[in-house]
Each structure stands twice: as structure tokens, then as C-alpha cells.
Amino acid sequence: MKLIGPFRQVVTLANLPLRGSLRDEQLEVIECAGIVVNARSIIKVGNFEHLKQEFPHINIEYIEGEQIAMPAFTDCHTHICFGGNRANDFSLRNAGKTYLEIAESGGGIWSSVKHTRETSEADLLKDLLIRIDDLIRQGITTIEIKSGYGLKLDCELKMLRAINSAKEYTPAKLVPTCLAAHAHPKDFKGGSREYLNYVLEYILPVVQEEDLAKRVDIFIETSAFEPEDSRAFLQRAKAMGFHLTVHADQFTTGGSRIAVDCGAQSVDHLEATNEGDIRYIAQSNTVAVVLPGASLGLGMAFAPARKLLDAGAILAIGTDWNPGSAPMGKLIMQASVLATSQKLSTAEVLAGICFRAAYALGFEDRGVLTEGKRADFVCFKTDHYQNVLYRQGGLQPCAVFIKGQKYA
Numbered sequence: 001m002k003l004i005g006p007f008r009q010v011v012t013l014a015n016l017p018l019r020g021s022l023r024d025e026q027l028e029v030i031e032c033a034g035i036v037v038n039a040r041s042i043i044k045v046g047n048f049e050h051l052k053q054e055f056p057h058i059n060i061e062y063i064e065g066e067q068i069a070m071p072a073f074t075d076c077h078t079h080i081c082f083g084g085n086r087a088n089d090f091s092l093r094n095a096g097k098t099y100l101e102i103a104e105s106g107g108g109i110w111s112s113v114k115h116t117r118e119t120s121e122a123d124l125l126k127d128l129l130i131r132i133d134d135l136i137r138q139g140i141t142t143i144e145i146k147s148g149y150g151l152k153l154d155c156e157l158k159m160l161r162a163i164n165s166a167k168e169y170t171p172a173k174l175v176p177t178c179l180a181a182h183a184h185p186k187d188f189k190g191g192s193r194e195y196l197n198y199v200l201e202y203i204l205p206v207v208q209e210e211d212l213a214k215r216v217d218i219f220i221e222t223s224a225f226e227p228e229d230s231r232a233f234l235q236r237a238k239a240m241g242f243h244l245t246v247h248a249d250q251f252t253t254g255g256s257r258i259a260v261d262c263g264a265q266s267v268d269h270l271e272a273t274n275e276g277d278i279r280y281i282a283q284s285n286t287v288a289v290v291l292p293g294a295s296l297g298l299g300m301a302f303a304p305a306r307k308l309l310d311a312g313a314i315l316a317i318g319t320d321w322n323p324g325s326a327p328m329g330k331l332i333m334q335a336s337v338l339a340t341s342q343k344l345s346t347a348e349v350l351a352g353i354c355f356r357a358a359y360a361l362g363f364e365d366r367g368v369l370t371e372g373k374r375a376d377f378v379c380f381k382t383d384h385y386q387n388v389l390y391r392q393g394g395l396q397p398c399a400v401f402i403k404g405q406k407y408a
Helices: 048-054 087-094 099-104 108-118 121-137 153-166 192-209 227-239 255-261 275-282 292-298 305-310 331-342 346-353 355-360 386-390
Strands: 002-011 029-037 042-047 059-062 068-071 073-075 140-146 173-181 215-219 243-248 266-269 287-290 315-317 377-380 399-402
Touching: 002 048, 029 048, 042 048, 073 346, 073 355, 087 108, 108 153, 121 140, 121 153, 121 399, 153 173, 153 192, 173 192, 192 227, 215 227, 227 243, 227 255, 243 255, 255 266, 255 275, 275 305, 287 305, 287 355, 292 331, 305 315, 305 331, 315 331, 315 346, 315 355, 331 346, 331 386, 346 355, 346 386
Parallel strands: 002 059, 002 068, 073 140, 140 173, 173 215, 215 243, 243 266, 266 287, 287 315
Antiparallel strands: 002 029, 029 042, 068 377, 377 399
């Protein structure tokens, strides 16, 4: 057990509701604070001098200079296991081509599929670990990672095996998700419905047998899979024992209601979500995950985060880090820009990248600095927590702690 501090401020995010809008006045901010941790969990957070007196024989890890601490972040939606890149897509978009036009011409997801199929599992793992390290150094210690650039049995398994192998080399918590239903592969002999049956009958049983993922995702969209086919797919995947998450309402509506009806943990994107869908999501326990990086990458409107919060939804924010539409992978920058566009409070943003994002992955043991929670937190060299979002990603963490240990 040890005491870490003193911090100029610790923002605990304690006692905040899981859903709905938040005011900054609701934030618990402890001045001149310390954090007592054991090998995994938080024992106590409070005034540093008081904690020294309460634990007179405790080891102390001193913090130098003015720093603030807050819970480490969760990125609940990434595609960081991939081969190649799609820089050409960026040029085509800037030349006026739409996402669908680029996909139809052989770019988009299919371009990443071809590159990923050609990349060995060892090389996928090597590049994946570099991206994981990047995210950790941003203060992100829980990371969801999707497959979906294989789109056939051997390549989907190759991706998921690389993701699971990465767990041996990083202290971050990795959450694999099988997104074999990302797109209809151009080389598959059969229609979209037949491909979804192929995923259900040939890919998911092996994923389950090898314990490669406990979550299944699908892209419900005109360019991917139709709503009713997707509903049947999700119902069967759920019956197999998988947790569900859904790409929905990115360009057209219809997918978010299916996600809610099927009891998905989260419904992600939502740029096209309408007023009725917002109310439908808000009345459920399905987390609305908004992905500002995709809006920036595609030059399209942000998801209606303000309306979702005001309606009472559980809102989380992810990077969508992928090789095409969201290649940046910078969570704080994206969340800050979203906050400016959607008029989000600092409390709403921090909740959306901390405990609400963790809840989207089924975790309730992190994202808040209180007794018994996982001792993951991030430190910034500043005298006030507001500066983290104010700097729009320009203020980088000076330290990241995972289970109470500083990440080297």
C-alpha cells in the first residue's frame, strides 16, 4: 500500500449519475490531495496531509510540481488492429467523393480488408502494440478493439488472436470485439444475408470456442447490412451468449432502434439519429457512443450529443481510431472539439470518457476515483482540471497509473 501525492487537485467523478446532463458544479474536486492505493485498487482519496496522519507508516510516492489527477480514460470504440492505411481515401474525400462512392470504387473498408489480409499476425501485433502504447500515454487504460478487416474465417481469427496476444505485453485492459459483420466482402459468393449466416455458423462458433471475444458488433447501414437482417443476426448472436454492440445511424436511420430492441450494451456513431430515435435510446440502458473523430475525418455533422444528454441518455465518447474515416486517435482533442460544438460541460465530457465509457463495455469498477475502484488515473502538469479540455489536446499527461503503478 502507498500514498501518491500531493496533487494540486484530484477530480474524483464520485457521486455523478450514470445518465443525463451534468453541471461542472457537481464535480468533486479535492484540493491538495493524495491517493492511497494497494496493488490494484483505490483505498482512499483525500487531503494529502490528513492521509499522511491517518496512515503514518505508509510508503509515499511524491509528486513533484503542480499536478492534477483524474480517473484514467476508456476508449470504448476503436479499430486499431489493421494493416496498411487509407491515405488515398483522404485525398478522394477532399476531391469531393463521398464515403459511399469511395467504398464502391474499392476504397473504404474493403481497402483495409485487402491490406489486413496480406499482413501477418506478427506484424498486426507489432503495430497494434504501438497504437496501444499511444493510447495509454494519452491516459487511456481500458481499450476496446474490433476485428472486422478480415471478413473471412482465417483472417478474422488472425485479427482476434493478435488482439488477445497483445494482452500479454500491456498492462492496459483490452476488450476484443468480433466485427466480422463489418461489410459484405466483395469476394464472398452470396448475398448479405448469406454472409451473415456464414459469420453465425462458421466464425462465431470458433471465436467462442477459443474465447477470442465476448462481444459481437455489426454495421447497420445501406452500404453494409440492412436493418431486419441485422436484427436477426443480433438475436442469434445474443442467443449464443455474446454481448452486443452496434454501428448505427451513421448515414441513415433505423439501426439504433434495433440495437436498443436487442439489448445492446452500446449503439455507436448516431450522426444521423433523429428526435424519435434520441428519445428511444434515452429510455433504454444502451449507451449512446458518439465518435467525433469520424465526423472530423468525413467532414460531416457531429452526433447530437447535447440532445442525447438532455433526453437522459447514457452518453460516452470514443475515438473510432481506424485507418480510414478516423485515423487520428486523439481522444482529448476530439472530445474537446465535440464539447465546443455541442455545448458540453467539462463534467459531461469527463463522464463520457471515464465511467460512462467504461459502462459501455460492461465495467463498473473504473472511471471513478473512490474506494474499491481500479487504481487507474492520469496526471497533468497544471494547476486546474479545466485546463485539460481547454487546451484541446495540447496538454498531454505527465504520468499514467495503471493499478497504482506508473506506466513507463
